Each structure stands twice: as C-alpha cells, then as structure tokens.
Amino acid sequence: xxxxxxxxxxxxxxxxxxxxxxxxxxxxxxxxxxGCVASGADEVIAAFExxxxxxxxxxxxxxxxxxxxGFCEQGPVVVIYPEEICYLQVQAKDVPEIVxxxxxxxxxxxxxxxxxxxxxxxxxxxxxxxxxxxxxxxxLCNNIKIDSKRIEDYLALGGYAALAKALGQMTxxxxxxxxxxxxxxxxxxxxxxxxxxxxxSRNAKEPIKYVIVNxxxxxxxxxxxxxxxxxxxxxxxxxxxxxxxxxxxxEGYFYVxxxxxxxxxxxxxxxxxxxxxxxxxxxxxGSGFDFKVIVHQGAGAFVCGESTALMTSLEGxxxxxxxxxxxxxxxxxxxxxxxxxxxxxxxxxPLIIDKGxxxxxxxxxxxxxxxxxxxxxxxxxxxxxxxVPMGMTLREIIYDIGGxxxxxxxxxxxxxGGPSGGCIPEHLLDLQVGxxxxxxxxxxxxxxxxxxxxxxxxxxxxxxxxxxxxxxxSCGKCVPCRExxxxxxxxxTNITKGKGKQGxxxxxxxxxxxxxxxxxxxxxxxxxNPFLSTLKYFREEYEAHINDKKCPxxxxxxxxxxxxxxxxxxxxxxxxxxxxxDAINGDKNLIHIIDQDKCTRxxxxxxxxxxxxxxVVKLSGDPVPDPVPxxxxxxxxxxxxxx
Amino acid sequence: MEIESAPAGAxxxxxxxxxxxxxxxxxxxxxxxxxxxxxxxLQIMLDIQSENNWLSKQALARVSEKLSVxxxxxxxxxxxxxxxxxxxxxxxKVHICVGTACxxxxxxxxxxxxxxxxxxxxxxxxxxxxxxxxxVNCLGCCALGPVMEVDGKVHGKMxxxxxxxxxxxxx
Numbered sequence: 001x002x003x004x005x006x007x008x009x010x011x012x013x014x015x016x017x018x019x020x021x022x023x024x025x026x027x028x029x030x031x032x033x034x035g036c037v038a039s040g041a042d043e044v045i046a047a048f049e050x051x052x053x054x055x056x057x058x059x060x061x062x063x064x065x066x067x068x069x070g071f072c073e074q075g076p077v078v079v080i081y082p083e084e085i086c087y088l089q090v091q092a093k094d095v096p097e098i099v100x101x102x103x104x105x106x107x108x109x110x111x112x113x114x115x116x117x118x119x120x121x122x123x124x125x126x127x128x129x130x131x132x133x134x135x136x137x138x139x140l141c142n143n144i145k146i147d148s149k150r151i152e153d154y155l156a157l158g159g160y161a162a163l164a165k166a167l168g169q170m171t172x173x174x175x176x177x178x179x180x181x182x183x184x185x186x187x188x189x190x191x192x193x194x195x196x197x198x199x200x201s202r203n204a205k206e207p208i209k210y211v212i213v214n215x216x217x218x219x220x221x222x223x224x225x226x227x228x229x230x231x232x233x234x235x236x237x238x239x240x241x242x243x244x245x246x247x248x249x250x251e252g253y254f255y256v257x258x259x260x261x262x263x264x265x266x267x268x269x270x271x272x273x274x275x276x277x278x279x280x281x282x283x284x285x286g287s288g289f290d291f292k293v294i295v296h297q298g299a300g301a302f303v304c305g306e307s308t309a310l311m312t313s314l315e316g317x318x319x320x321x322x323x324x325x326x327x328x329x330x331x332x333x334x335x336x337x338x339x340x341x342x343x344x345x346x347x348x349x350p351l352i353i354d355k356g357x358x359x360x361x362x363x364x365x366x367x368x369x370x371x372x373x374x375x376x377x378x379x380x381x382x383x384x385x386x387x388v389p390m391g392m393t394l395r396e397i398i399y400d401i402g403g404x405x406x407x408x409x410x411x412x413x414x415x416x417g418g419p420s421g422g423c424i425p426e427h428l429l430d431l432q433v434g435x436x437x438x439x440x441x442x443x444x445x446x447x448x449x450x451x452x453x454x455x456x457x458x459x460x461x462x463x464x465x466x467x468x469x470x471x472x473x474s475c476g477k478c479v480p481c482r483e484x485x486x487x488x489x490x491x492x493t494n495i496t497k498g499k500g501k502q503g504x505x506x507x508x509x510x511x512x513x514x515x516x517x518x519x520x521x522x523x524x525x526x527x528x529n530p531f532l533s534t535l536k537y538f539r540e541e542y543e544a545h546i547n548d549k550k551c552p553x554x555x556x557x558x559x560x561x562x563x564x565x566x567x568x569x570x571x572x573x574x575x576x577x578x579x580x581x582d583a584i585n586g587d588k589n590l591i592h593i594i595d596q597d598k599c600t601r602x603x604x605x606x607x608x609x610x611x612x613x614x615x616v617v618k619l620s621g622d623p624v625p626d627p628v629p630x631x632x633x634x635x636x637x638x639x640x641x642x643x
Numbered sequence: 644m645e646i647e648s649a650p651a652g653a654x655x656x657x658x659x660x661x662x663x664x665x666x667x668x669x670x671x672x673x674x675x676x677x678x679x680x681x682x683x684x685l686q687i688m689l690d691i692q693s694e695n696n697w698l699s700k701q702a703l704a705r706v707s708e709k710l711s712v713x714x715x716x717x718x719x720x721x722x723x724x725x726x727x728x729x730x731x732x733x734x735x736k737v738h739i740c741v742g743t744a745c746x747x748x749x750x751x752x753x754x755x756x757x758x759x760x761x762x763x764x765x766x767x768x769x770x771x772x773x774x775x776x777x778x779v780n781c782l783g784c785c786a787l788g789p790v791m792e793v794d795g796k797v798h799g800k801m802x803x804x805x806x807x808x809x810x811x812x813x814x
Contacts (some may be wrong), residue, residue, distance in 0.1 A: 035784045038797035072786030220742030223783035258689060258726050259779065261795075297689055300725030302780065316684035317716070318723040375785060377744035383786035415743065451743045465746055469780065475723070578804065580756075602752060604803060 003278035005286045007164035010155075010279075017156050026061045026103055027081040028052075029144055030090075033068025033227055034262065035384075036075035040091060041065070044076050047095035052103075061103055064153075067143030067231015070385035071131055074114070079126060079144055086126040087112040117381070117403070134400045136363065136371050137387045139347050140224075143231035148266050151273040154234040160279055162350035163238050166245060167287035170353075175246040176202060179349065181357035183369050188214055188305070188342030189417075189446050190522070191368070191435035197339055200329040202247040204337035209249040211240055212333065212340045214310060215256040215263065218302040219418035220469065222449035224373040224385055225343040229256065229263035232347070233270035237293065239346035241280065242353055244291045247339055252293045255310055258300055267295055302419075302473035306521045307332070307340045309475065320475045321521035342447065344373055364390035368434035372448055378415075379454040381406045388433070395429040398452060409454035412553075413537070417446030419466045419473075420526030422533025423459065442533040444526070458555035459538040460545050464492035466530035474523065481524030484515040488531065497558040500546035505535065550621025557601045560620045564605075566591045566628045568615035571635050575605035575616060589635045593627040663701060669694060670705045681710045684717070689726060696732040733768045733775035735813045737761070738792040742781035745788035749802075753789045754778065756803035760810050773813070 004010045030036075030045050048063045071077055074088035080102055087098065090112060101107045114123040116130065123129045126144075146153040154160070166175050180195030201209055213236060217225040228236060240252045256264050271293050274280035282290045296314055303309045304319040311333040313319030332338030348370060352360050361369045368390040374397065377383050381403030388397060394414060398404065405411050413423040422443035424431065431437055435445050453462065471485040488511050491504050512528030519525045535542060544550045551559040564575070564584075569591045576584040576592055583599040586592030594605070609616040673690045677683035684706070691702050698721055707714045721727045739754045758764055761774045768775040784790050787799025791806055798809050 034782070034797075035786050038784050038787055038790075038799050072784070075786070217783075218780060220746070220781040221744040221785055222781065223785060226783040260783065297686060298724075299685055299689055299720075299727065301723060313685065316682040316686075318719050320723075377785035377788070378747045383744075419743075449743065451747065453747055457747050462747075465743070473780075580759075580803070602755065602803060603749075607802070 003276075005278065007168035007285050010160060010164050010277075010285060013277075014155050014158075014161075017152050021156065024082050028061065028063045028103070029066045029079045029081065030063070031067070031069055031075060031077040031144065032065030033072070033075075033143075033230060034223070035068065035072035036077060039075045039089075041076035043092040044078065044090050044095065047092040048099070051095050051099045055099055055104070057099070057103065064147040066146055067148050068227040068385065069126075069144040070140060070227065070387075071129070071382065072385070073381075073383040077144075084125045084127070086114065086124070086129065088114055131382045131384070131386075131401055131403070134392075134396065135387050136389045138351060138371050139228070139235070139344065140373055140385060140387045142235070143227065146232055148231055148233055149269055151234060151270070151277065154232070158354070159234055159350075160238055162353040163241055163279065164285060166242055166353050167285050167289060172245050172248065175242060175353060178353060178357050179246065182352045182360040183357075184345065184348055184352065184360065185368060185435055186341055187344035187348070187372065187447065189420075189444070191445055194341055194345055197329050197341070198243065198247050200327065201249075201337040201339045204330045206336050207248075208251075208336050209247055210251050210253060210333050210336060210338040211243040211247060211249045212253045212255060212310070212314070212338055213240055213343060213346055214305065214307075214340050215254055215260075215343050216298045216305045216310060217257055217260075217343070217447065218305050218473075219447050219449045221377050221451045222375045222418060222447050224375050224448055226257075226260050226263055227385055228343050228347050228373075229260065230266055233263075233266045234274065235347045235350055236343055237267070237270050237274055237280070239349035240293065241284070241291050242349050243339060243341070243346065245289055247337070249339070250290050250292065252291065253314060253333070254293065254295045255304070255314060256295060256297055258297045264295065264297060271295065301475075302469075303475045303521070303523050306523055309521065310340065311338060318475075320477050321523070323520060344448075365432060365434045365437070367436050372433065372445070374433075374448045374450045376402050376450050376452070378451040379405055379409065379457070380452040390434050391432045393430050393432055394424065397433065397450070398429070402452065405452065405454050409456065412453045412455050412457055413459065413462075413534075415443075415451040415453065415462065415530070416449065417444035417529070418449045419469050420444065420522070420529050421446045421449070422529045423453070423462065423537060424533075425537040442536055443529070456553055456555060458496070458551050458553040459534040459541050460492065460551075461496050461553075461555055463531040463534045464489065464496055467492055467527065470523065470527045474527075478518075478520040478524060480515045480518040481520070481527065484511045484519075485524070485527055487511055488515075488528070492531070495542065495545045496551075496556045498545070498549045498556075500542075502546070504546060505539075505542055509535070544621070548621050552620070554618040554620050556620075560601060560618050561596060561624045562594055562599060562601065562603070562605055563617050563619055563624050564592050564594055565615045565617055566632075568613055569635075570613055570615070572610065572613070574608050574610065578604050578608045580604060591628050591633045591635060593633075596624055666695070666699070666702060667705055670702050671709070674706065674709050679709065681712050684710060684712060685720065685724075688717075688720065692727055697728045697730060730768065731772065733772045735774050735794050737774050737776050737810070738779045738782070739765070739776070740780075740782045740784075740788065740790040740792070741778045742785065742788070744781075744785035745790055748788040750789040752803050753791060753801050753806050756806050757791070757810065760807045774810075 045065050052061050078087040078090045101109050114129045184194045185191040304313045306321045307328050309319040309321040371387050373387045386401050415423045467489045471489045474481045476482045515528050544552050571589050581600045583595045606616045677687050741750045763769050763776050765778045789801045791798045791801050
C-alpha cells in the first residue's frame with residue numbers, strides 16, 4: 001500500500017481493511033500487556049498458535065496479542081470473538097480445551113470464566129464482569145481489540161479519522177476551539193486546561209513551536225500511561241499530530257520512560273507505520289501540513305515529569321527544573337513555545353475531534369469533564385486499570401469496581417495523586433472524583449494512581465515512604481526541598497522506629513510549610529502532602545508512635561513483637577522450619593516459643609502459621625508475656641489434663 | 644563521584660582497557676547513530692550504558708571529545724539519572740520494585756531477604772559480579788506485587804521464601 005494522499009484515500013483504505021475482515025470469524029485476543037506477560041501470557045499465545053495450527057484451523061481462526069484491558073489481577077486475560085467470551089487466569093495447559101470446546105463446539109468453559117465471589121455466579125462476557133460493568137471505557141476500550149504492532153487494527157476501529165477530519169474539514173483554529181470547548185484538563189497531575197495551554201503556545205511570537213508527550217510515568221503504583229503506550233500507541237500519536245496542527249508546531253516529541261522498553265519499541269513502530277502511510281511526515285493526507293516526531297528516552301529521574309525539567313532533559317542536560325517566570329508553553333524546549341501534555345490527555349484528543357466537544361462535556365462534573373483512568377492497586381480485590389467518568393465516588397470505584405478489601409480486612413485509606421498526593425480516610429469515601437474535589441480533601445488527582453490501604457497499613461510509615469521517595473528523587477537544586485525533605489524523612493524514620501519525641505510533629509509541620517512555600521518546582525511544593533494529609537486524618541497514629549511507642553497498625557518492625565499463643569499452638573513446626581533466623585524453639589508436641597533476642601521480626605512465622613490455628617500474634621506497645629515454663633510445654637499432657 | 648576504570652583481571656565479560664579500541668569503536672558507532680549531535684547526549688549515554696552495562700571513563704572521555712561537551716557536564720548527567728552506572732554491573736540485574744503498591748504488600752521484606760541472600764545493598768554489585776541490586780519505583784505490574792525482576796523477567800507475588808529460592812536458580 002502506497003502513501004495515502006487524501007482523506008478519501010484513507011477512508012477507502014479503511015473500507016478495504018474492513019472488507020478483508022469477517023466480523024463473524026473467530027479471533028482469539030490474548031492480553032500481552034506487562035502484567036499478563038509476567039503471569040505467562042507469552043506461553044499462552046504460543047500455545048494458541050500451536051494448537052490452532054495443529055487442529056487445522058489456521059485459515060479461519062486468528063490469534064493476536066493485544067494491549068492491556070486492565071484486569072491485571074486475573075491475567076492472563078483471553079477474549080474470544082465474536083462471542084466476546086472472556087477467560088481469566090488462562091494457562092498454556094488450558095489452551096487445548098478452549099480450542100476444542102469454545103472455538104470448535106461453541107461451548108463455554110465455565111471454569112475459566114469470572115466467578116463472582118459473593119454470589120458464585122459465572123460471568124461469560126467481559127461486559128458481565130462487575131469489574132467492567134460500572135466502568136465507562138472510552139480511551140482504554142480499544143486496547144483489547146488492537147494488536148499494537150498493526151496500524152491496520154487501529155484503522156479498522158476508525159483510527160486517524162479525527163486527523164482526516166481535522167485536516168480535511170477544519171482549520172487549525174477550529175481544532176483549537178474544539179479542544180478549548182471540551183474543557184479537557186491535563187491528565188498528568190495539576191489539571192491545567194489543555195486548550196488554554198495550547199492557545200498560549202499558538203499565540204506566542206516565536207514561529208517554531210513544539211508539542212511534547214510526557215510519557216515519563218514515574219509515579220509508583222501508576223501504570224495507565226504504560227498500558228496506553230504499549231496497547232494503543234497510534235491513538236497518542238494521532239492526538240499529538242492534531243495538537244501540532246492546532247498550535248502550529250511541525251515537530252513533536254515523545255519523552256518515554258526508559259524503564260518501559262516495550263512502550264519505546266511500540267512507539268517507534270507506530271511512527272514508522274504512520275510515516276509509511278503518509279499520516280506523518282510531509283504533506284500529511286495532502287493537506288500541506290508537515291509534522292515529524294522524535295522519540296526520546298528518559299533515564300530514570302522522577303523530577304523529569306516536571307515540565308521545565310523534562311524539557312531541559314530533552315535538550316540533553318541534567319533534568320533540573322527552572323523557575324517559571326515565563327511558562328514553558330511560551331518559552332520551553334530550546335526556549336521556544338512548547339506544549340507538554342500527558343499521554344492520557346493526548347489519547348483523548350482524537351476522540352474529542354472525532355465525536356465533538358459536546359460529546360466530551362456530557363460526561364463528568366462541572367469542573368472536570370470526560371473520563372479518567374485510574375490504576376487501582378494495593379490492598380484491593382480487583383487490581384487493575386479502571387476508566388470511570390469524572391464524578392464517580394471513591395466508594396463506587398473501590399467497592400463496586402475494585403471489589404473491596406480482600407481477606408475481610410477493614411478499609412483504612414486510599415492514597416491518590418502519587419507521591420505528591422494525599423491519603424483520604426474512610427469518612428470521605430463518598431467524595432466525587434474530580435480535580436477540585438480531591439484537592440479540597442487534601443489530596444490531588446495526579447496522574448491517577450489510587451492505592452488502597454487496609455487496617456494493616458501504618459500511616460506514619462506511608463508518609464515516611466513517600467517522603468523517602470521524594471528525598472531520593474529531589475534534584476537537589478533548591479534548599480527547602482533538598483534539606484527540608486531530608487530532615488522530614490529523618491524525623492519520620494525516628495518516629496516509626498519508636499524514637500519519636502515531643503515536638504516532632506510541630507517540627508515536621510514547620511518543615512512542611514517551608515517546603516510548600518519556598519520550593520522551586522511542583523515536586524518540592526507538593527512533597528509534604530502525604531505527611532500533611534496523614535497527620536490531618538490519622539493524627540492519633542503519630543501520637544501513639546511518639547507517646548506510647550506503639551504502632552496501632554502493627555506494621556512498624558521496630559515497634560512490634562511476635563508471640564506464640566500457648567493455648568493455640570499445636571506444635572506443628574511450620575513456623576520453626578521456615579523461620580530464617582532460627583529464633584523458634586520447639587519440637588513435635590511441644591508448644592513453640594520465639595526467642596525475642598534472635599527474632600528479626602520478619603513476620604514469616606505469622607504468615608505461615610496455618611489459619612485454623614493462627615497461634616502467632618503481633619504485639620505492639622504491650623510487653624511480651626513470659627514463655628511457658630518448660631514443664632508445661634508438652635501438648636499431649638495438656639490434652640490429657642483437660643480430658 | 645569519581646569516575647573509575649575497572650580494575651584489570653577481575654571483571655569477566657566487561658570491556659577492559661585491553662579492548663580499548665573495540666570499546667572506542669562501539670562508542671563512535673553510537674555517536675554516529677545519533678548524528679553526533681550534543682543534544683542527543685542522553686540518548687548516546689543510554690546506548691553506551693546498555694551496550695557495556697556501565698559507563699567507563701574511557702567511553703565518557705571519548706563522548707566528551709567527539710561532541711565537544713565538557714566532562715563536568717557528562718559527569719553531572721551520569722550521576723543525576725538513575726539509569727547510569729559508573730561502576731561495572733553484575734551478570735544478573737535484580738530489581739526490587741518498591742512502588743507504593745508493592746510497598747503496602749510487603750516489598751521491604753523482599754528487599755531485606757534479597758540483601759541478605761546476595762550480601763549487597765541497592766546500588767551495589769557483589770564481588771564475583773554475579774548480582775547487581777537496584778530498587779525501582781514502579782514496574783507497572785502492580786497487580787502482581789510485590790515484584791522482583793531479574794534480567795528483565797518479572798517474578799510476581801513474591802514472598803521472602805520465594806524470592807530467595809528464585810535467586811538460587813541464577814548462576
């Protein structure tokens with residue numbers, strides 16, 4: 001196929017692709033996203049290809065590895081079209097049965113379908129699974145339908161139609177107006193209206209401008225950008241070209257995290273394919289608009305997610321932020337107007353142009369429009385990526401979609417907004433998710449990480465964890481961030497170790513205030529958030545650590561002890577065999593005793609003790625009872641006495 | 644941080660000064676691939692790092708000379724970004740994910756176990772160059788946390804016992 005010279009040529013090429021495809025012919029889609037590959041998706045794909053070949057079905061049944069559909073907890077995920085039968089946790093050994101039953105005989109293999117833990121009912125189709133049912137998937141939905149290495153798959157689903165529409169029927173100003181009208185706010189963190197950012201660049205005097213994709217997803221616990229980059233790279237590319245057209249840029253950049261090798265590969269491939277068809281490069285679709293794209297890998301620095309730092313890094317320097325006297329949309333990369341938006345923001349643009357701003361604004365709250373992808377992780381039953389309309393409550397996301405907290409534990413808090421966000425306690429669970437709503441609660445949207453914590457999570461430790469992360473990632477350029485965070489980390493560490501003292505909380509507050517006021521960039525300004533929000537909602541935990549040397553969540557290693565309840569121990573020896581420190585004394589029919597001096601508090605005994613006995617207990621703040629005297633340690637003797 | 648050359652003789656599989664010409668040739672090729680532009684400095688350094696496992700003094704000196712970028716700036720970059728190493732790395736690269744999802748699911752205990760099993764701390768390489776240990780902030784496999792990655796292969800749902808067993812399978 002040669003270059004597509006006009007929007008009409010693109011349309012007829014699309015029709016040609018569709019005509020070659022029979023919507024009723026069976027297709028096996030296997031998620032080849034990072035999570036599923038780690039659970040063995042590659043073997044499953046190979047097994048399907050082999051089995052289909054062996055059964056002589058190659059001519060009629062197709063197999064493809066697709067992007068991440070989001071239900072990572074249950075991977076590898078397999079969807080069989082056209083019936084859309086969804087199988088979860090598929091292993092290579094299940095493949096012959098699926099081929100024989102489902103593909104040949106059109107029968108469902110019940111055992112591999114989703115089973116509702118509450119009702120025991122099986123859900124056959126993807127849309128019947130509660131995890132998917134309450135979501136509104138507009139950006140993520142194509143991931144499972146696309147082999148990200150094939151541009152034809154994207155075109156078949158209407159890809160590049162928005163570009164054809166913009167270049168063929170709209171002026172650049174109209175594209176900008178549509179984006180402004182949609183009121184889309186940046187999905188990367190601060191939520192600045194994208195249209196206004198674009199307009200600033202467009203109106204800047206300097207004629208050479210740039211558009212940039214921020215794909216330096218560094219938030220721990222967030223992987224939505226990764227899923228999009230790996231699963232549907234063309235949608236981001238299309239958004240970027242549209243952005244270039246609207247602001248008058250002829251050069252675009254992908255700044256991709258080096259830790260995501262598959263994303264880097266897929267984007268390079270997408271660019272090549274788009275260039276091949278004339279959707280990128282000179283005179284795109286015969287419109288006279290030229291646009292080229294360059295991929296740049298990051299080198300592992302969280303601060304490079306900050307706009308000015310990212311652009312400095314793009315210039316080949318150390319990625320340190322600069323003061324923003326002039327915004328980077330006016331003076332950014334190489335001191336030229338540069339629009340920087342997050343992956344998810346760019347992926348939304350083709351949808352806005354294709355379906356119109358009114359469609360986009362029909363979803364969401366007053367100030368936050370559209371849908372948002374969250375990565376729902378931590379102590380939650382259904383871990384994965386969820387896409388919901390703005391305005392859905394945290395409770396709906398965590399309980400209806402996420403399936404609540406596993407192991408009958410109690411919900412404690414949900415951390416949103418990445419390291420710069422905050423923790424939201426249980427009484428605020430009915431909060432609607434939106435940029436301003438989350439900020440009001442002392443947290444933020446950030447890029448959309450949502451980490452659920454149960455009663456076993458210590459909030460002081462969580463604050464310490466985030467401050468440690470940010471201390472590590474601070475570029476060190478300004479003092480409040482470099483020195484202030486370091487001090488905060490030192491004090492918080494002391495508190496979790498039981499070395500906290502009176503006045504620590506006040507000192508922390510002072511340091512936090514200084515960092516918020518005086519730091520140069522958003523990293524430092526928002527760094528104290530995890531501490532401030534945990535202090536606001538969980539002050540009693542800080543006080544328990546400092547005053548009573550007690551960790552209420554029984555999580556801080558230095559403040560807990562393990563003890564074997566003599567009444568419950570059956571002398572089975574499981575804990576003794578697995579104890580890495582040889583700290584457990586006991587034998588068959590002898591009550592086991594933990595030598596507190598030898599114990600490293602690793603928690604192995606607590607974990608391996610069979611649940612029906614649960615004889616290992618955690619103590620914090622209370623003295624460990626004396627061990628059972630030697631003469632009372634025999635278990636058989638005790639039973640006899642009782643009898 | 645001082646940039647050191649590898650001590651000769653003790654580094655199997657690492658390019659040494661005896662292979663200096665080969666090293667310089669590969670550095671030159673990488674620079675050429677990026678059109679010798681100083682703005683691609685980071686990409687050039689990343690490529691050298693991935694080819695040689697570390698950034699040796701000779702390699703960096705060559706980059707400085709070819710791109711006319713002062714050595715101080717190269718050193719600044721080499722120490723600023725996590726991806727770069729100024730010391731040779733081991734045969735197996737162990738990454739322990741300490742992202743929030745893994746953290747709340749017990750990543751610290753996995754890290755403790757691995758530190759004990761290998762005798763090294765994050766950022767270090769053991770003496771016989773078997774393992775290099777690093778922590779990473781998120782591998783994007785949060786559903787499988789806590790996660791340990793060895794040479795790019797993800798080991799999910801780790802426990803201290805499983806982690807030390809997994810390490811024993813590497814030679």
